[in-house]
Amino acid sequence: NAGVTQTPKFQVLKTGQSMTLQCAQDMNHNSMYWYRQDPGMGLRLIYYSASEGTTDKGEVPNGYNVSRLNKREFSLRLESAAPSQTSVYFCATNRRGDTGELFFGEGSRLTVL
Amino acid sequence: AQRVTQPEKLLSVFKGAPVELKCNYSYSGSPELFWYVQYSRQRLQLLLRHISRESIKGFTADLNKGETSFHLKKPFAQEEDSAMYYCALSGRNTGNQFYFGTGTSLTVIP
Numbered sequence: 464n465a466g467v468t469q470t471p472k473f474q475v476l477k478t479g480q481s482m483t484l485q486c487a488q489d490m491n492h493n494s495m496y497w498y499r500q501d502p503g504m505g506l507r508l509i510y511y512s513a514s515e516g517t518t519d520k521g522e523v524p525n526g527y528n529v530s531r532l533n534k535r536e537f538s539l540r541l542e543s544a545a546p547s548q549t550s551v552y553f554c555a556t557n558r559r560g561d562t563g564e565l566f567f568g569e570g571s572r573l574t575v576l
Numbered sequence: 577a578q579r580v581t582q583p584e585k586l587l588s589v590f591k592g593a594p595v596e597l598k599c600n601y602s603y604s605g606s607p608e609l610f611w612y613v614q615y616s617r618q619r620l621q622l623l624l625r626h627i628s629r630e631s632i633k634g635f636t637a638d639l640n641k642g643e644t645s646f647h648l649k650k651p652f653a654q655e656e657d658s659a660m661y662y663c664a665l666s667g668r669n670t671g672n673q674f675y676f677g678t679g680t681s682l683t684v685i686p
Binding site: 496498503504505506507508511521553555563564565567568569570 | 582585608610612619620621622625662664673674675676677678679
């Protein structure tokens with residue numbers, strides 16, 4: 464029972480390159496989220512998916528796209544990476560309709576040069 | 577609009593001293609408040625939620641609706657409490673979203 468798994472854990476990109484962060488959960492949760500964590504800014508929501516087949520923008524969606532591939536997987540794509548997207552990215556899940564506990568992945572540290 | 581404010585970015589206390597991490601919020605309606613903790617090299621995890629009204633690792637937090645606060649307290653800090661602490665808010669008005677504060681980095685000095 465891995466919970467929430469993110470890949471890759473570390474990535475270095477050059478400006479303009481693209482990449483996809485993968486998130487998979489085995490908790491049978493409906494809702495999935497992508498956050499970014501920056502010093503002094505806390506956690507900011509990029510996109511979320513309340514259920515399979517739906518996605519919604521969060522606080523900082525510009526420069527990102529997401530795909531809710533199925534109930535288990537929620538990917539975050541950077542089409543043309545920028546230095547401002549250097550951050551630690553966290554995937555999280557919880558049950559739909561339950562404003563309770565969020566379960567987080569270990570994080571993915573992305574550096575854009 | 578929903579907002580969570582943690583006024584202290586950094587907080588240092590000596591081992592055995594009391595610690596209080598402040599959290600204030602703005603929300604229309606009945607919020608659910610949480611404290612999440614991130615220990616070094618570990619993932620974020622729930623420390624406690626106001627609805628549970630329980631003490632975890634010696635920490636407590638009381639929701640004060642009059643002052644719109646949810647401060648985290650512990651009477652005697654331990655070295656293992658050193659971590660990053662985030663206050664978070666959710667509720668029916670947030671559309672299933674969670675709003676986090678900017679975090680407080682707590683260091684307990686031996």
